Amino acid sequence: AAKSGNMQVVTPMLEHYIDLNVATADGENALLFAEESGNKEMIQALLLAKANPNCLHAGMTPLMRAAHLCDLEATRVLMEARADPNMANEQGETALILAAGGTSPDLVRELLAAKANPKAASFGRTPLVVAEEGNNEEILAMLTEAEVATWTRIERRAYNVTRGLTRFGTDMLGPRDGTGSM
Numbered sequence: 285a286a287k288s289g290n291m292q293v294v295t296p297m298l299e300h301y302i303d304l305n306v307a308t309a310d311g312e313n314a315l316l317f318a319e320e321s322g323n324k325e326m327i328q329a330l331l332l333a334k335a336n337p338n339c340l341h342a343g344m345t346p347l348m349r350a351a352h353l354c355d356l357e358a359t360r361v362l363m364e365a366r367a368d369p370n371m372a373n374e375q376g377e378t379a380l381i382l383a384a385g386g387t388s389p390d391l392v393r394e395l396l397a398a399k400a401n402p403k404a405a406s407f408g409r410t411p412l413v414v415a416e417e418g419n420n421e422e423i424l425a426m427l428t429e430a431e432v433a434t435w436t437r438i439e440r441r442a443y444n445v446t447r448g449l450t451r452f453g454t455d456m457l458g459p460r461d462g463t464g465s466m
Contacts, residue, residue, distance in 0.1 A: 306320070311341045315346055316341050317325065319362075322353075348371070352382040354383070354391055356391045376404065376406035380392065380396070380400035381404060381405075384423060410431070412428060412462055
């Protein structure tokens, strides 16, 4: 019923307290179907009826799917229902990694505000690396700032020393003859 997107069919079912988290043979459930169809009203109704916002199917939560599709409204609805922005699939991809390569800076901003980890990595690819590949300057700037904000004291010190040296003209790569830079 949720797959059809027909609220007239789903609403009476919700009133009879059916188990919304039961999965089909394929592993999908009502919330995953609603998110897949993009029906925000259905997503909200299912979440209000206690559907699990962190259910997994084929390595994706509803939030991961929404982020991958750059669906800001669905992302907000799922975040309000306490979907975990740091859940990862078998490849280590999180909603933020999936959103980083997209076209919605607002979606990335929402995930960061919800404490999505900007240092999460999938096979060494952090959200920042994915954003660089996607070439979206606004997303890239946001993720750079978020990643810098999570640096440890030692990482900050090393960054500041390097930045200071390059500011005063030090060529960190050194001469091309292999003799070193200092």
